[in-house]
Amino acid sequence: MKIEEAKKFHKIDTVVIGAGLAGLGAALEIAKGGGEVAVLTKVYPTRSHSGSAQGGIAASLANVAEDSEEMHMFDTIKGSDYLGDQDVIELFVAEAKKTVYWFEHMGVPFSRTEDGRINQRAFGGHSSPRACFSADITGHVLLHTLYEQCLKHNVHFFNEFQVFSLLIEDDISRGVVAWDIRNGGLHIFHSKALLLATGGYGRAFKITSNAFANTGDSLSLILENGLPLEDMEFVQFHPTGLYKHGILLSEAARGEGAYLTNDKGERFMEKYAPQKMELAPRDVISRAEQTEINEGRGIAGKAYVHLDMRHLGKEKIMERLPQVWELAFNYLEVDGTKAPIPIQPAAHYSMGGIPANIKTEVIKDAAGTVVTGLYAAGEAACLSLHGANRLGTNSVQGAATFGRISGTNILEFIKTVNYPKMVANPLERAQRKIDSFMTNKGKEKHALIREELQENMTGHVGVFRNETDMLKLKKIIKDLLERFKEVSIDDKGSAFNLDLLEAFEVGSLLNFSEVIVEGALARKESRGAHYRTDFPKRDDKKWLKHTLAWKTDKGVKLDFSRNVTIYMDRYPPLERKY
Numbered sequence: 001m002k003i004e005e006a007k008k009f010h011k012i013d014t015v016v017i018g019a020g021l022a023g024l025g026a027a028l029e030i031a032k033g034g035g036e037v038a039v040l041t042k043v044y045p046t047r048s049h050s051g052s053a054q055g056g057i058a059a060s061l062a063n064v065a066e067d068s069e070e071m072h073m074f075d076t077i078k079g080s081d082y083l084g085d086q087d088v089i090e091l092f093v094a095e096a097k098k099t100v101y102w103f104e105h106m107g108v109p110f111s112r113t114e115d116g117r118i119n120q121r122a123f124g125g126h127s128s129p130r131a132c133f134s135a136d137i138t139g140h141v142l143l144h145t146l147y148e149q150c151l152k153h154n155v156h157f158f159n160e161f162q163v164f165s166l167l168i169e170d171d172i173s174r175g176v177v178a179w180d181i182r183n184g185g186l187h188i189f190h191s192k193a194l195l196l197a198t199g200g201y202g203r204a205f206k207i208t209s210n211a212f213a214n215t216g217d218s219l220s221l222i223l224e225n226g227l228p229l230e231d232m233e234f235v236q237f238h239p240t241g242l243y244k245h246g247i248l249l250s251e252a253a254r255g256e257g258a259y260l261t262n263d264k265g266e267r268f269m270e271k272y273a274p275q276k277m278e279l280a281p282r283d284v285i286s287r288a289e290q291t292e293i294n295e296g297r298g299i300a301g302k303a304y305v306h307l308d309m310r311h312l313g314k315e316k317i318m319e320r321l322p323q324v325w326e327l328a329f330n331y332l333e334v335d336g337t338k339a340p341i342p343i344q345p346a347a348h349y350s351m352g353g354i355p356a357n358i359k360t361e362v363i364k365d366a367a368g369t370v371v372t373g374l375y376a377a378g379e380a381a382c383l384s385l386h387g388a389n390r391l392g393t394n395s396v397q398g399a400a401t402f403g404r405i406s407g408t409n410i411l412e413f414i415k416t417v418n419y420p421k422m423v424a425n426p427l428e429r430a431q432r433k434i435d436s437f438m439t440n441k442g443k444e445k446h447a448l449i450r451e452e453l454q455e456n457m458t459g460h461v462g463v464f465r466n467e468t469d470m471l472k473l474k475k476i477i478k479d480l481l482e483r484f485k486e487v488s489i490d491d492k493g494s495a496f497n498l499d500l501l502e503a504f505e506v507g508s509l510l511n512f513s514e515v516i517v518e519g520a521l522a523r524k525e526s527r528g529a530h531y532r533t534d535f536p537k538r539d540d541k542k543w544l545k546h547t548l549a550w551k552t553d554k555g556v557k558l559d560f561s562r563n564v565t566i567y568m569d570r571y572p573p574l575e576r577k578y
Ligand SMILES: Cc1cc2nc3c(=O)[nH]c(=O)nc-3n(C[C@H](O)[C@H](O)[C@H](O)COP(=O)(O)OP(=O)(O)OC[C@H]3O[C@@H](n4cnc5c(N)ncnc54)[C@H](O)[C@@H]3O)c2cc1C
Pocket: 017, 018, 019, 020, 021, 022, 023, 040, 041, 042, 043, 044, 045, 048, 049, 050, 051, 052, 053, 054, 055, 056, 057, 058, 138, 139, 161, 162, 163, 164, 197, 198, 199, 200, 209, 210, 211, 213, 217, 218, 248, 250, 348, 349, 377, 378, 379, 380, 392, 393, 394, 395, 396, 397, 399
């Protein structure tokens, strides 16, 4: 295929990459404000991973029990193990309530209390029932409603377009190049503002709750452009992934009262978090489960424990947790009303990502220097709202709220600037990637490289980490990166060339995985989701810092000079106990 044949050119004020809650939230605000905006997404919008969020969206509405922004803020800070930036959290808890009403006014069918208010359920690490929900399909209804509103307000959609390169020069974003999945061919998008809202990237791990599309493409593109990633070592493992599959059984099950039990039938959380029990935060429970499994108290000595919801009764299970029941039944043939369900920790959420400030502008160094016209929001971004560990239902909320905020800021920005000059050879980098896969005669297959990466990431940088394992993993990834250069693909066609798309995605996984490992190796402490058996204590003196990581010719370069924003008079770091 010749570049000329495929070349298509689009000039649009704002381009948003990603049609999850963050991307659509921003696009809607821009369109409603009269701005011109296009959304590019590699999967059909309503198939974005946001749609699989089950449990809920956090806001201190206080509809069923006492609650306040102050309480939500403290819970989030404590949950973050004090690595969350407190100015960001303060803005978040205030805007969270507005976001819920924003959704309600769009027509989202929230589950209701007897007297008609939005119902709220308990979730791990939250001191009050704060999760607004729609049975256990919350993300689904939020995403579909938002998509409808975007269509209504004339947001342009480029569905099934996969971004292959970012056009950044002299710290100014100028647009992107994307591959048209359906027809083949590269398109250039020239824009004043670009929002990266490409979601999570749990697919670097073997056991994960994340969708196939969650491969962190934009993170890899950021690295490729000489920009850093932040706090990548903090990966959340969710306690209730379906055994062997990793498919998520929502925390809503425990929110509604389900138990966790080991081979002896004990509710083992009594030993680890006697007060919060099954509603302790995820990092604490995942470690408890892994300890039970490692010490031989997994069910029948195997690598899983039980989620038991039988005592909730069939009626409640079917009304509040129909999807949890269905997933266990469809994938493991376990009827959750009659038998406990096999579960294990699964890579679930990525706290780190593309560094951005409170206005969602992407920054390029510890001093906070902004890359002009480049924004990031949602799970791909690190603002840092969740610090070292995210609380359940704060993520859907974080994506929607900071998507919305991003939209408002972008709308202001595009009014004040002209189009930046296009780079000299916009297609060059993307074309080079395609050519290398298409013409390479190498024998390596991307699927095998991906499997090796996933297996080793789960094995060596999982719930528990130590230096020996991670040094091994560092070498493995180095080898995989070398082998990746020899990847060739069999499909040489244009339309729906999944071989090409997946090869590109495996490259993304390898690039940012290296950064996860280097960050985890360097951070010699345990904080939130990052737990080192060789450094089991949190060390605020040395490590109450964000990690910034760049990829250079000499390997990964780390910088720990970015401070955490802490209100010392209000929320000084305390020991984290549940
Ligand atoms: C199973 C599951 C259940 C969850 N439940 C909850 C919950 O109950 N509550 C909660 O708060 N959080 C939950 N989370 C987390 C939460 O859903 C996500 O963090 C959040 O929805 C992410 O939204 P997003 O807009 O950032 O990205 P996503 O919704 O993941 O969207 C990413 C978008 O980026 C696009 N994209 C990616 N790469 C490219 C590319 N190269 N080119 C073009 N487009 C690209 C995709 O097509 C997609 O449209 C859950 C997560 C999972 C996996």
